[in-house]
Amino acid sequence: MLDLKFIRENPELVKRGIINKNEPDRVDELLELDKQRRSLITQTEELKAKKNSVSKEVGKLKKEGKDTSSIIAEMKIISDKTKEIDTELHQIDEKLNDILYYIPNLPHESVPVGKTEEENVEVRQWLPEGFSFEQNDTEILDHVELGKKLNILDFERGAKISGSGFPLYIGKGATLERALINFMLDTHIRNHGYVEVLPPFLVNRASLIGTGQIPKLEDDIYFIEKDGLYPIPTAEVPITNMYRDEILDEEKLPLNYTGFSSCFRREAGSYGKESKGFLRVHQFNKVEMVKFVKPENSYDELENIVNDAENILKALQIPYRILLLCSGDLSFSAAKCYDIETWSPAENKWLEASSCSNFEDFQGRRTNIRFRNKKTKKLNFVHTLNGSGLATSRLMVSLLENYQTPEGKVIVPKVLQKYTSFEIID
């Protein structure tokens, strides 16, 4: 969330950011409530100050055995009045917070203004040596066909077990998936300076509010009503919330964590759209990177996190491109975001496999994660970042399709072979 004081002092700036992000502008409504709130606070606090000092007096008088009944009667009135104001204040607070939690993070100044994904900017492209977008004569099988032919993916049985969008990996497919996860984790741990975590996959509501999925994306998240728990849509949620309500040691920043999790998304209302095979699923696997950093470093760290994800794709020799998202395509909590898309020859298009974002202090404020600034001795909110490093589902599409042979077999990328202990899927 944004700092209420900041909104109060920069209403036009905030409105512009909200509009550029295609979110509803409720700033005026918010500021009106803020005005009412502050007026009520002043009133109630004056009454409380009086009440406190008189009550102290009552204690003394009683000890001296003096009559206090008239003072107590007077205080009773003040006490009741205070309760009245507090009730009103409470209602206003609730309304105000409702709006405040719905106000998105503002786009960073380096983010291009735009309405839709069409206005995202391609920053760079990386292609393995000898790669060509031109298709040769042999027919390219898509990942669903390959999965079926090689008996490594079974979307029909996945649907039988759970419903559509719940992939079932079999045999070498399952092994390849596991190899991919292990390879990515090991790379981040050994080469990129991350500490591995294996977080809970069910979280409470406060965690989802903290990272910003709730309230806006609530419909996209599964909910286990019986226990009040939510299956995580991304490991970002549990990992970022590790330090909720904590004060971190400035010297230990930046803290870099990487973790595997399965991710669960309802994808409500998106049926029929690009839903073949892995393209849109309710459950997928992902290795996530999360950073807690000092504010002055967060934009450098954003570049780092993108590089860390890119290194995985370079090692796997999979063609990819980096997009800088325009303001309108940015997620609710993000100030700046790069998407990484990998190439699918069968679909003949780019597929989003990673998203790397700087949230600045938006999540830090919601989760109340701070550090003590040694220089100013003040508490400051940390900046948080995260990036997929990467999601295996879309990556698997590109991997299977790019590594298929003319006979419809799949060669295992070199860096994964020591994890799979086989070199080809046939």
Place this chain on the structure above:
RNA sequence: GGAGAGGUGGGAGAGUGGCUUAAUCCACUGGUUUGCUAAACCAGCGUACCUUUAACGGGUACCGGGGGUUCGAAUCCCCCCCUCUCCGCCA
């Protein structure tokens, strides 16, 4: 699922309605003393919010969370959450 014990500042820990402005100890910060370090002594030490305080400031709230009783609540009452111990069940 059943029974019990707990949750107090950065940490330990006292506090059963008004001498509490949350004691005390540790940690931390500054100072005095001092070949150096240590010790000792002195002082300081929270967060959030409100407030045109010129400035030093003033005020309110906060003892797991939320309600309630009362002139006055860390303390009494109700609901919830979490942790621990034992029993049951269980991969």
